[in-house]
Amino acid sequence: MFCLLKWNQERVLVVLSDGSKLFGILRSFDQFANLVLEGAVERIHVGDAYSEKHLGLFLVRGDNIMLTGTVSQEKEELSLRPLRKVSLAEIQEARRVEREAKTAQWRLRQKFDSLMALEES
Numbered sequence: 001m002f003c004l005l006k007w008n009q010e011r012v013l014v015v016l017s018d019g020s021k022l023f024g025i026l027r028s029f030d031q032f033a034n035l036v037l038e039g040a041v042e043r044i045h046v047g048d049a050y051s052e053k054h055l056g057l058f059l060v061r062g063d064n065i066m067l068t069g070t071v072s073q074e075k076e077e078l079s080l081r082p083l084r085k086v087s088l089a090e091i092q093e094a095r096r097v098e099r100e101a102k103t104a105q106w107r108l109r110q111k112f113d114s115l116m117a118l119e120e121s
Helices: 002-007 073-080 088-120
Strands: 011-016 021-029 035-046 049-060 065-070
Touching: 002 021, 002 065, 011 035, 021 049, 035 088, 049 088
Parallel strands: none
Antiparallel strands: 011 021, 011 065, 021 035, 035 049
16 A cells, blocks of 8 residues: 555556556555546557557556556657557457457367367277
């Protein structure tokens, strides 16, 4: 809690348990590590592309938070240089395709494992 108190009114990065990355100004928090972010933005990365979804004033439940830290504007801009900004619709489609590919790969792995188990028995 001490770090959160120190970071109050500063720009923070919050990584959620589902992998989402939120940026915003930390305005408030409580004993459960619930956070209130002002000007919150979800930054979505797929490959070498990214987009931002503006969320405004946003409450983040503490049990969903994996990592929190301050971020300077300079370092944030530096990290985006090698990436290209695309529209939200484009990044959502790219994320859907990526998830479908991962699901297909997982199913293929499951079939392979079951075939290997049959051969061993």
